[in-house]
Amino acid sequence: AQTVTQSQPEMSVQEAETVTLSCTYDTSENNYYLFWYKQPPSRQMILVIRQEAYKQQNATENRFSVNFQKAAKSFSLKISDSQLGDTAMYFCAFMKWGGSEKLVFGKGTKLTVNP
Amino acid sequence: SAVISQKPSRDICQRGTSLTIQCQVDSQVTMMFWYRQQPGQSLTLIATANQGSEATYESGFVIDKFPISRPNLTFSTLTVSNMSPEDSSIYLCSVEDLKWNYGYTFGSGTRLTVV
Secondary structure (H helix, E strand, O other), X not given: OXXXXXXXXXXXXXXXXXXXXXXXXXXXXOOEEEEEEEEOOOOOOEEEEEEEOOOOOOOEEOOEEEEEEOOOOEEEEEXXXXXXXXXXXXXXXEEEOOOOOOOEEOOOEEEEEEO | OOOEEEEXXXXXXXXXXXXEEEEEEOOOOOEEEEEEEOOOOOEEXXXXXXXXXXXXXXXXXXOOOOOEEEEEOOEEEEEEOOOOHHHXXXXXXXXXXXXXXXXXXXXXXXXXXXX
């Protein structure tokens, strides 16, 4: 079974600074997807970024980028130029290759961006 | 991406009663997933609902407690039966969004409080 570990229950950052959230996972699969989801107080789960395991290039989406280390089974999220609206819970998630599979979530990191 | 309408957004229920949560998707989807998020916790999959067949439940979840209907490709319901305070959680539905290859979209969640 796959497991996802987020070792930072809470983090804080000053507005406009950069912060990195950590995620490690355990799997015997060779092909899979990794995701970062954001959950603000509204409860809505919002996809931040996605990485396919077969791709060596790290995914980026505007201010969000990942550092994907497949051999180390590490998938960290870097948020640049942090904004107050980035304040939320961030969940790392794993999905087996092929689609129509469940997401396995980590316990989450609560990020607070301070003005 | 797909748009999911989830109802109700919140409810306070008496123990021993049941609540049915609905999810309506604006496009046809094969699989729908139901997750539970206990207070301060991560998301845990309850079951996967495929149209025209019985839902598949994860370990620790049973059909008598969480019956699911999936009458067509755009709609599903989850019932939380014979509720106790331990059922107080956020319940979310999710679909595989075929417009965005192997992405998953979530409903806005139902915050359930059992008193």
